Amino acid sequence: MTATRPRRRAHRGSALLAAVLLLGAVACSGDDGTDAESGDDGGTTTTAATLVEPERFEGETADFYVVPDPLPPGEPGDLIRVQELESGTDEVTLRIMYHSIDGAGRDRAVTGIATYPTAEPPEGGWPVVSTANGTVGLAGQCALSRHGSPAAAWGIEGVRVQSDYIGMGPVGEIHPYLSRLSEGHSVIDAVRAVRNLPDANASERWVVAGHSQGGHGSLSAHELSEEYAPELDLVATLTMAPAAMFGDTFDDPMDSIVSNIVGMMGLRGNTTEHDELVFEDYAADSVVALGDGIFTDQCLDGIISSLVSVAFGGLWKVDPYTTEPAASILAANDVGFVALDTPVFLVSGTADDRVVIDRALALFDRLCETGQTTELLVIDGADHGSVLGATADRTAAWLNARLDGEPPADSCGDPDAKTPVA
DSSP, X not given: OOOOOOOSEEOOOOOOOOOOOSSOOOTXXXXXOOOOOOOTTOOOOOSSOOOOOOEEOOSOHHHHXXXXXXXXXXXXXXXXXXXXXXXXXXXXXXXXXXXXXXXXXXXXXXXXXXEEEOSOOOXXXXXXXXXXXXXXXXXXXGOGGGGOOOOOOTTOOSEEEEEOOTTSSSTTOXXXXXXXXXXXXXXXXXXXXXXXXXXXXXXXXXXXXXXXXXXXXXXXXXXXXXXXXXXXXXXXXEEESOOOOTTOOOSOHHHHXXXXXXXXXXXXXXXXXXTTOOGGGTBOHHHHHHOTHHHHTOBHHHHHHHXXXXXXXXXXXXXXXXXXXXXXHHHTTOOOOEEOSXXXXXXXXXXXXXXXXXXXXXXXHHHHHHTOOEEEEEETTOOTTHHHHHTHHHHHHHHHHHHTTOOOOOOTTXXXXXXXXX
């Protein structure tokens, strides 16, 4: 295993939850009530990839997502069950369930998709690309892995893995939406999980990539990686149109709308990790009257439709961004306060009405102030979805250059860094 690189700088500030994403799947993109007890950077670690023989699941897709009760013991990244979805001459795709740790310090079963090449691996094994998914909802039935599509490659030849995140996938659970610890741990432990697949030949070198909510997830994993998984070597972090700057609002008509809907999802999701957080204390009576089924029975489109139907009268009884305990809980989920030697590539578009460009540029400033080596790419005219295709060649080249050991560029201090390009 490679030695842990020293952390260059690490500090966190406070901020509140505001806006982010909504149409952000990259697919590219429970509730057991124990008290939270986790540090800022989540302290659980493992020191090596373990080889635990998982259940070879051959039943119906829906049954895969019924978590064993009791949950078998395991370390973060240990596989619980696997289901082969496709085995071709070039690659194999599996549905996986593995152990991770949520924001309350609890052992949780997480689902996802793993895809690996059948070719002879390079010396040391294949690099791993771990995708942080965009928003699909809060309930288990919304999980992208249920569709069985191969994990996103991001232009990298290697092992690919895509976590559903904690609470997304397993029957009866709710995703703690935009929980920094739960997202980050899920994405990191997915790398450990594929390293526990002997035929995958996965190395300890990995990159993380995500768009929209996944941009928040990729930065969460980035910030937690050295302390949570010192046996892994994070080489590069790609964050596109990321959810961040939770304490700020921006002068754009869509920013307030998106912020309120995303904030509502974040508040409900985070009640699964914080007993002291009561959704009804903050949500307007009209929202409460809709019933919890808007989150437990519906995916993203249904949630949006339900909330929009009562939005005219306001969604909040009191402001969760300024009222405790929600204010501190949601603020702790913001990103951009931890700098590592691993470089970051931040990509956004000027026409994005989900994560407005000013939000992305404010995050860039925060990353630079923190001391994080960050390359910025602003695409003129790209919106929240089109920025993916418009930059696919450039993001793939950037990730592969980092895997090849080429030194990264740093846009911090460059007066022209924020200038849009075609």
